[in-house]
Each structure stands twice: as C-alpha cells, then as structure tokens.
Amino acid sequence: MFKTINIGVIGCGRISGAYLSMANHFPGLQITACADxxxxxxxxxxxxxxxxxxxxxxxxxxDDAIDLVLNLTIPQAHFPVSMRILQSGKHVYLEKPLGINREEGRQIVEEAARRNVRVGCAPDTFMGSGIQTARKLIDDGAIGRPLAFTAFMMSRGHESWHPQPEFFYQPGAGPMFDMGPYYLTALLNLLGPVRRLTGAASIAIPVRTITSEPKRGQTFAVQTPDHIVGTMEFESGCIGTIITTFATMHPMYDGNQPIVIYGESGTLRVPDPNLFDGAVHLRNADDADWREIKPMFATGYGRGIGVADMVHAIHARRPSRASGEQAMAVLDLMEGFLDSAASGQAFTPTLRYERPESMRGSEFGSAITS
Ligand SMILES: NC(=O)c1ccc[n+]([C@@H]2O[C@H](COP(=O)([O-])OP(=O)(O)OC[C@H]3O[C@@H](n4cnc5c(N)ncnc54)[C@H](O)[C@@H]3O)[C@@H](O)[C@H]2O)c1
Known part of the structure; x- marks a missing residue:
C-alpha cells in the first residue's frame, strides 16, 4: 500500500458531495480540508x-500536508483556481471543462508539466462499465468497422432544478461545454482521434426564467449558444452527428442510450455517458433482435474513480486516464464547434489525441462509490 494522499477541496457546491463521499471508498485517499x-x-x-x-x-x-486539490468551482473559476493550485506545488483534479477556452486549458497543462505535478479532469464516467464495455466490443470487432454514429444530448436546460443556474449559460458552459465533455470523452474513447468537424450554433432561447428554488421567477440573459449541432469525422473514417442543446422539450430518442454506433456488420447502443454503468445493446446483421451485453468491467463506480486512478498513476508513474491531456483534446473540439459555427469553415483539431488505456478488472478492487 502506498502513502496516503491528502486531498483538499475548493468549491463546496452541488457536485461536491459526490467527491466528498469518495475517500471512504478508496484506500490511500483522505480528504482533509475543504474551502469555498x-x-x-x-x-x-x-x-x-x-x-x-x-x-x-x-x-x-x-497547507503543506495537502498533496492534491479538487477544484469543484464553476467553469469561470476553473482556470484561475487551478493555476493557483498548481503554483502552490499541488496536483489538481478539476471538474469539467478544463477551461472556458483552449488557451486556458493549454496554460493549465503546461503549468503542471513545468512544476512536475499532475492535472486530472472530469469526466471520469468513461471509466465505468458502460463505455468500457462498448469500447471493448468495438475494439474486438463486434460491429465491424464503425461507419456512422449519432450522439444526442437534448434537454430544456438546468434552470428547472439547479439552485444557481446562471453559470450554465455563460461562456465556458452552454450545452456543449457543460454536457459535451461526457459525450466527446466517450466518443474519443470509443472511436479514437477526430480528423475534422463542423458546427452550427444559435442562442435559441435568449432569456431564461428560473423555475427552481430559491430564485424561482427570476430571469437572466443567455450569453453563449444554447443549441449546437455538429458533424464529426474520425481518423478511422467514422462520420456522425452530435447535438447538444438546452432548447428542446420531449426529445424523441432513447435517453438511456443516447449514443449509437453503426458498424459494417452491426449496431451498438451505448449507455448515457453522464453515468458509469447502464445497458449496452448489440445487434448484428443476422440477429432477429437486440442482445443485451453483460458488463465486462467493474460496475458501481461514481465520481471520484478518476481521482483514485490519478493517485494510483502518480504512485505507479504511469499516465492517468481522466487526464489533463484528454480534457484538453475535448476542450479543443468543443471550442472547434463554436469556431466552425462562427467561421462557416470546418475545424481541424489542433492537438493529437491518444486514447487512455482501457480499464482492467481488478485495478480498483471492489471499490464502490456513491
Ligand atoms: N451540479 C451537477 O450536477 C454537476 C455535475 C457534474 C459536474 N458539475 C460541474 O461541477 C462544477 C461545479 O458545479 P456545481 O453544480 O457544484 O456548482 P455550484 O454553483 O453548486 O457550486 C460551486 C461552488 O464553487 C464556489 N466557488 C465559485 N468560485 C469560487 C472561487 N473562485 N473560489 C472558491 N470557491 C468558488 C461557489 O461559492 C459554490 O459554492 C461545474 O464545473 C459543473 O460543470 C456539476
């Protein structure tokens, strides 16, 4: 067993509970302080x-006893707070997105390298059995060469449930920067690097009315696109469509399996990339119906497995899976959709992406988080 890593938390809002309950489930991690x-x-x-x-x-x-800080602040604060964490000589693991634009992300990754500390970034949901099982099926050739995909994240927005929903409609959020990380991280893990993409975007509902407490009835202006549609062409040749929107109600797709990958010899229904587990269905050319595929990886993980993996990776001197580099590749694509929408031109990723190692069965034992 390695030395316990002491963790501090900055930002104690809505999502922090998922992380604060984590340390109980992973030996070698101890949350010792929190701040806001x-x-x-x-x-x-x-x-x-x-x-x-x-x-x-x-x-x-x-606090010299703290080795790693979780930055769970709002997107606009991810960059300044992460830079301060790195400059204090500590590792940082932050909520998505890595920054509100690629320049912020690039500076975070470079600062960490300069100081010889690590950056990890949400989401870590791709480490769950859902996406890992789908990835293994694709890698093993279960649907043949992937040719096409659809990925839908269609909702009416967060002002119906989040107590402070305004930040979801500022630059660095919107449906692409807020929910896109789950979908794009999953797609990168399933299909590998992107060759190019195009985007179209609008502010579809410019003024929002909050219906959650405590701000019920208050209105605010939307300051970033709330409706983004993209096409993506992967280096493998697979081409598909992604929609991320906070402008729609009653969407007509299966929200439990919002990503579908179409291959030469079969089709794969992929579970919600915002969750860790969930059913994977496969149907090959000769199948009369869909077959549910049993999970091939550990189930029951929750937010925090990415931090646990990062701590293991620091000790083992290996790359972590929910890494700053992967989050940077995702940020590059997210901004790419908006760049393409503004310019009318296709966008070519500015960075090389390499998939992280897939999960291994026994790595985190039976650790079960929230
Ligand atoms: N709420 C969710 O369900 C959810 C799910 C997944 C990821 N996230 C992500 O987690 C992050 C936080 O979301 P949330 O819903 O918990 O937001 P929140 O508004 O509930 O909480 C954010 C907290 O950060 C604090 N904060 C803001 N700026 C700060 C700064 N400069 N220094 C210290 N503290 C600061 C605020 O005071 C607040 O308590 C966001 O990046 C969001 O995208 C949220």
Missing part, C-alpha cells in the same frame, strides 16, 4: 462529510 468563497458552505460540507477542517482558499493552498 462562502465559508459557511465549506463549514457545512465539512460537518456533513466529516472532513477534519474547513478553511479559506488561501489557507488550504498554504
């Missing part, structure tokens, strides 16, 4: 999850 702009929020989360200390962001960054 709002000290009362940090205090309340520390009490709820038995974290020994809540403190200011400055105090957390000056």
């Amino acid at each position: 702009l709002d000290v009362n929020i940090a205090k309340a989360k520390a009490a709820e999850f038995n974290v020994p200390k809540s403190c200011s962001v400055d105090e957390l960054l000056h």
